[in-house]
Amino acid sequence: MVNLPTVKAHNATLKSALRPGIVAVFVGGTSGIALSTALALARYTLSPKIYLIGRNQSAANSAISTMKSINPSATLTFLKADISRLKNVDSVCAEILAKEKTLNLLFMTPGYLTTRGRDETAEGLDRKFVLHYYARMRFVANLLPLLTAAAQDTTLGSSRLSRVVSVFDPRAGVRIGGTGKLDYSDLSLKHTFTLGKCGAHASIMGNFFLEGMAQKHPLTSFLHAYPSGVNTGLLRDSPVTSAVFSVLLKPFMVPIEESGERHLFAATSGRFPSKAEGEGIQKNVDVAIGSDGTKGNGSYWVSWDGEVFSPNRKLERVRAEGAVDKVAQHTEEVFRTMCEEGRTYP
Numbered sequence: 423m424v425n426l427p428t429v430k431a432h433n434a435t436l437k438s439a440l441r442p443g444i445v446a447v448f449v450g451g452t453s454g455i456a457l458s459t460a461l462a463l464a465r466y467t468l469s470p471k472i473y474l475i476g477r478n479q480s481a482a483n484s485a486i487s488t489m490k491s492i493n494p495s496a497t498l499t500f501l502k503a504d505i506s507r508l509k510n511v512d513s514v515c516a517e518i519l520a521k522e523k524t525l526n527l528l529f530m531t532p533g534y535l536t537t538r539g540r541d542e543t544a545e546g547l548d549r550k551f552v553l554h555y556y557a558r559m560r561f562v563a564n565l566l567p568l569l570t571a572a573a574q575d576t577t578l579g580s581s582r583l584s585r586v587v588s589v590f591d592p593r594a595g596v597r598i599g600g601t602g603k604l605d606y607s608d609l610s611l612k613h614t615f616t617l618g619k620c621g622a623h624a625s626i627m628g629n630f631f632l633e634g635m636a637q638k639h640p641l642t643s644f645l646h647a648y649p650s651g652v653n654t655g656l657l658r659d660s661p662v663t664s665a666v667f668s669v670l671l672k673p674f675m676v677p678i679e680e681s682g683e684r685h686l687f688a689a690t691s692g693r694f695p696s697k698a699e700g701e702g703i704q705k706n707v708d709v710a711i712g713s714d715g716t717k718g719n720g721s722y723w724v725s726w727d728g729e730v731f732s733p734n735r736k737l738e739r740v741r742a743e744g745a746v747d748k749v750a751q752h753t754e755e756v757f758r759t760m761c762e763e764g765r766t767y768p
């Protein structure tokens with residue numbers, strides 16, 4: 423476990439380690455873990471440019487005024503969008519691409535808890551599945567040119583940062599007896615949806631899509647992170663769960679401010695280098711083991727405490743089935759159908 427003083431000590435170095443004006447996008451930044459991480463970034467960096475993406479204007483206004491009071495030199499922008507529609511993801515990304523030349527951090531947490539079953543959007547996908555997987559991966563695909571440009575910025579010397587962090591759960595498909603299997607005949611779960619399968623597919627597909635991205639885009643590092651229990655808007659919307667969490671599970675929960683500090687550590691620590699950086703790092707340096715078991719491979723499945731998860735046989739079996747390529751092909755087909763051809767996913 424990376425202890426909290428170590429996390430805070432690392433974060434305190436960011437004012438000198440990162441150049442002023444780093445650019446960060448927080449998808450789901452109006453609440454919870456993304457907001458807490460954005461607040462930590464505002465506290466620990468010089469003149470950051472922070473984008474918050476969500477639907478709630480008043481929550482965004484309040485977040486921006488808090489961040490301004492923490493760091494008057496921060497540039498803060500709220501982009502209002504319902505990103506359960508991929509066409510809205512594309513519009514938001516177009517705005518960012520028009521304004522920025524580089525992006526140092528893409529941090530994503532959109533999602534919600536529900537006991538409802540499949541809820542199909544006008545584009546033909548399940549809403550929850552889109553927020554936990556498809557929209558996030560569309561942000562990655564769209565904003566990669568800016569992330570690559572940040573890694574290639576030769577004016578930055580050692581302070582280059584190019585990182586994607588998706589906060590969900592790399593282990594959701596294998597916890598509590600989960601089979602860890604992907605249904606390749608129905609990856610979008612159009613025909614065989616259950617909430618359990620949706621959580622498992624979003625998790626496993628996120629794992630392998632990001633692992634493939636790290637191989638294809640070696641200048642950027644990609645983290646899929648598990649936050650543990652954190653009392654956020656996610657739980658506030660579910661009265662029973664919220665009461666249970668706040669009373670019974672309180673001793674096991676991560677306080678929201680600590681969660682922000684820890685996710686800022688994950689988003690900036692040298693433990694999680696890109697593939698290109700990992701190959702150049704000396705063996706004795708503290709670099710995490712990547713998701714495929716290779717040290718510093720650019721793709722990391724990280725737990726709440728800053729340590730990577732140990733290898734899991736079920737997930738290794740999925741990789742051996744060719745999940746990296748199969749998931750990428752499916753996801754690209756979804757993007758082509760909906761975003762380029764403007765059709766509903768069949």
Ligand SMILES: NC(=O)c1ccc[n+]([C@@H]2O[C@H](COP(=O)([O-])OP(=O)(O)OC[C@H]3O[C@@H](n4cnc5c(N)ncnc54)[C@H](OP(=O)(O)O)[C@@H]3O)[C@@H](O)[C@H]2O)c1
Pocket residue numbers: 449450451452453454455456475476477478479481503504505506531532533534553554589590591649650651652653654655656657
């Ligand atoms: N909290 C936990 O204990 C816990 C545990 C395990 C995993 N996780 C995972 O961690 C992630 C973050 O959770 P959190 O606790 O930070 O949740 P949260 O406080 O509820 O934040 C979720 C964010 O998603 C945004 N969002 C939801 N639907 C959206 C939509 N249609 N369009 C645009 N933005 C949307 C919300 O913004 P608006 O309301 O402004 O739209 C909000 O900012 C989730 O994926 C969750 O599954 C959380």
